[in-house]
Amino acid sequence: MTNSTKPFPPLKHDLILRAARGEKTERAPVWVMRQAGRYLPEFRAERVENDFFKICRTPELATKVTLQPIDRYDGLLDAAIIFSDILVIPQALGMTVEMVPGKGPHFPNPLVVPADIAVQLKEKVDVYQELPYVFDAITMTRHALEGRVPLLGFVGAPWTLMAYMIEGGGSKTLSKAKEWIFKYPKESHELLTRITDVCVDFAVGQVRAGAQMLQVFESWGGELGPHDFELFSLPYLAQIAKRVKAELGSEAVPMTVFAKGSWYALEQLSTLEYDTVSVDWTHSPESAKAATKGRVTLQGNMDPNVLYGGDEAIVAAATRMVRGFGSTGRYIANLGHGILPTVPVEAMHLFLSTVHRVGLEVAAEEQARESA
Numbered sequence: 001m002t003n004s005t006k007p008f009p010p011l012k013h014d015l016i017l018r019a020a021r022g023e024k025t026e027r028a029p030v031w032v033m034r035q036a037g038r039y040l041p042e043f044r045a046e047r048v049e050n051d052f053f054k055i056c057r058t059p060e061l062a063t064k065v066t067l068q069p070i071d072r073y074d075g076l077l078d079a080a081i082i083f084s085d086i087l088v089i090p091q092a093l094g095m096t097v098e099m100v101p102g103k104g105p106h107f108p109n110p111l112v113v114p115a116d117i118a119v120q121l122k123e124k125v126d127v128y129q130e131l132p133y134v135f136d137a138i139t140m141t142r143h144a145l146e147g148r149v150p151l152l153g154f155v156g157a158p159w160t161l162m163a164y165m166i167e168g169g170g171s172k173t174l175s176k177a178k179e180w181i182f183k184y185p186k187e188s189h190e191l192l193t194r195i196t197d198v199c200v201d202f203a204v205g206q207v208r209a210g211a212q213m214l215q216v217f218e219s220w221g222g223e224l225g226p227h228d229f230e231l232f233s234l235p236y237l238a239q240i241a242k243r244v245k246a247e248l249g250s251e252a253v254p255m256t257v258f259a260k261g262s263w264y265a266l267e268q269l270s271t272l273e274y275d276t277v278s279v280d281w282t283h284s285p286e287s288a289k290a291a292t293k294g295r296v297t298l299q300g301n302m303d304p305n306v307l308y309g310g311d312e313a314i315v316a317a318a319t320r321m322v323r324g325f326g327s328t329g330r331y332i333a334n335l336g337h338g339i340l341p342t343v344p345v346e347a348m349h350l351f352l353s354t355v356h357r358v359g360l361e362v363a364a365e366e367q368a369r370e371s372a
């Protein structure tokens, strides 16, 4: 039997899936955005040998790197996230993206004017043709995990991907991408629609390949003010959850949306078809809970920079976070954004073990209160 037809090993640990579905849990599950990668010495060793996108495109290597944090922090992570990148969608659309060590993503030919869309982007994208390696990596990783934890898939959100495709890489101001939405709103919507179609197919394909939960990364959401977010981000985020769930029907998995910086949109985000909304550190647990009124599971949100603050700061902030969000219902512990490349591996360990310890303490207190 090939990997794609062999049944997956039974899942032995579904804590994060139960939390995402809104069930009561025995403690808050935890994982960390960007947990597989750059801060891990074993990943850096792999990168000396192999280019970033080569790792993404080689299922054996992507599987190996996805499992690195699961093995290193044995028993402390409640989910694995497939090793890949949000920028495989621009690649599938026909663009060249390179990963420059120490600098980040680089598009040699970014979109400059709307006429470039027709020249540079494929009219129709078959994700099974363009991105089979992601699906293969997911299937292979699901087997290699042996049911230890669920496997998360992910996609970049349309506005964030559009911004990368126009900026050509990272940017402090996003002034080129913003010029598009203000000068060419109609063409911007056309581009966002094209990207959304690929996001939907790609997310559906990941679930069919074995992903057990999905996260949509709107990393540049907060660069838009409330008005423009409502026009250029929110409708596409809404469509992705709606269409992915409709296409998958009974096979649908929990979905998370993370719109970094879009604090003003939290209430709106909690009314879409996402099960979980991931929040950054600009929310207090109290304000996030008040805005979402128990409609969704919240995920987050410690400032990743606390991991540089020393043991005392890490324990204090992680404790405050778990106590603030509560550990037995509608909460998944995480950082408020990706773990940074120079964080010591011990700091991550302390964060995870503190979340576990405090989560269990809070659960015991809650139970004592209930039975009193």
Ligand SMILES: Cc1c2[nH]c(c1CCC(=O)O)Cc1[nH]c(c(CCC(=O)O)c1C)Cc1[nH]c(c(CCC(=O)O)c1C)Cc1[nH]c(c(C)c1CCC(=O)O)C2
Binding pocket: 032, 033, 034, 035, 036, 037, 038, 047, 052, 081, 082, 083, 084, 085, 086, 087, 099, 100, 101, 102, 103, 104, 105, 154, 170, 217, 219, 337, 338, 341
């Ligand atoms: C914006 C974004 C990107 N990629 C991603 C986002 C959304 C999350 C966020 O907001 O941080 C998402 C992503 N990128 C990567 C993953 C893999 C799984 C995981 O989360 O552990 C995930 C989920 C690997 C990666 N993606 C990248 C690396 C490092 C590349 C290297 O080894 O040279 C890794 C491990 C490169 C990347 N990829 C991207 C940037 C800006 C960079 C350069 C800076 C950096 O190092 O993060 C685009």
